[in-house]
Amino acid sequence: MEQIKTETLLSDAAGISCAVAIWQAGGLVAFPTETVYGLGADATNGTAVARIYEAKGRPAFNPLIIHVADIATAKQFAEFDTLAENLALAFWPGPLSLVLPLKTNSGLSPLVTAGLSTLAVRIPQNPLAQRLLSAFGGAIAAPSANPSGKISATSASHVLASLSGRIDAVMDGGTCNVGLESTIVAPGTSGAALLRPGGLPAEAIEAMLGLKLTRQDDPDQPTSPGQLASHYAPSAQIALNVTAPDNTMIWLGFGPDCTGAALNLSQAGDLREAAANLFAVLHEMDRLAQEKNLNVIAIAPVPNTGLGVAINDRLKRAAAPR
Numbered sequence: 001m002e003q004i005k006t007e008t009l010l011s012d013a014a015g016i017s018c019a020v021a022i023w024q025a026g027g028l029v030a031f032p033t034e035t036v037y038g039l040g041a042d043a044t045n046g047t048a049v050a051r052i053y054e055a056k057g058r059p060a061f062n063p064l065i066i067h068v069a070d071i072a073t074a075k076q077f078a079e080f081d082t083l084a085e086n087l088a089l090a091f092w093p094g095p096l097s098l099v100l101p102l103k104t105n106s107g108l109s110p111l112v113t114a115g116l117s118t119l120a121v122r123i124p125q126n127p128l129a130q131r132l133l134s135a136f137g138g139a140i141a142a143p144s145a146n147p148s149g150k151i152s153a154t155s156a157s158h159v160l161a162s163l164s165g166r167i168d169a170v171m172d173g174g175t176c177n178v179g180l181e182s183t184i185v186a187p188g189t190s191g192a193a194l195l196r197p198g199g200l201p202a203e204a205i206e207a208m209l210g211l212k213l214t215r216q217d218d219p220d221q222p223t224s225p226g227q228l229a230s231h232y233a234p235s236a237q238i239a240l241n242v243t244a245p246d247n248t249m250i251w252l253g254f255g256p257d258c259t260g261a262a263l264n265l266s267q268a269g270d271l272r273e274a275a276a277n278l279f280a281v282l283h284e285m286d287r288l289a290q291e292k293n294l295n296v297i298a299i300a301p302v303p304n305t306g307l308g309v310a311i312n313d314r315l316k317r318a319a320a321p322r
């Protein structure tokens, strides 16, 4: 990955406008929340979201949490039923993320939810995060601001130690006072599931709801995000690394040498562009395969470096027998 200069922004009005301008231009700004620093990008910009995965070196497209300033903005992107609304009113702003049905036509990049039909949302409490999100106005996708597999960052210097040269800027807002990632809860029709313990104690949520949260390890309950992500697969069969498809196949290209491909993940062979296109293109290929009565989607080789590792991981899961 090419190195870029990482600016440190101060938490004043000039710093905030600079962060917002970088987000609007599709850049990456790490910012403090009360839990940990987040690595933020405009959640509606697929290429910007692809850059998050690239900067973190994530080997797979785990879905991301969107961060918004207020409940009205959250409702532009996710559906709230009464239970969700009650949780939001009780605990937002604060260290709670809610997994809710994604609104149709939310405008979010499918890379944010890794192609799922649910969306994780939170309103952080940190005053600087609040000011940044209000100034931006929309949804910022932000995983923890650390390289994949490394511990989360709770200060700007932690962020710089591991991500300097890979992100446009970090806003220095001192130390995170919770220091632990948000608690993730998925409200359901009968109760709510705890998907990740975190900064908001489960007991506080249970006391408010007057019921026990179901836990991940409960066999009757859904499922880790990783497993959820594998539910998304096209209905056609997938064949990988195909350079010469036969006429029973519909071909998805990558790069300039795929003449005859129905669609191309990136004509220029750009992995960022391919990642940003991935989920929308897979949906469209599935639709085209049905329309043309072909039951195999053949996919051209995608180099297994940088973002290509996560793209290939997703393609392998889509190709797995089911």
Ligand code: TXA
Binding pocket: 033, 035, 036, 037, 038, 039, 062, 063, 064, 065, 097, 099, 113, 116, 118, 119, 120, 122, 142, 143, 144, 145, 180, 181, 182, 183, 184, 195, 196, 224, 225, 226, 228
């Ligand atoms: O405190 C936090 O939550 C921090 C700050 C920056 O907000 N963010 C954070 O993000 O910890 P990250 O990417 O490190 O963890 C997000 C978690 C992942 O475990 C992911 O699988 C889960 O949220 N997640 C996101 N969307 C989901 C969905 N639709 N369904 C289930 N889990 C989801």
Ligand code: MG
Binding pocket: 143, 144, 152
């Ligand atoms: Mg993390």
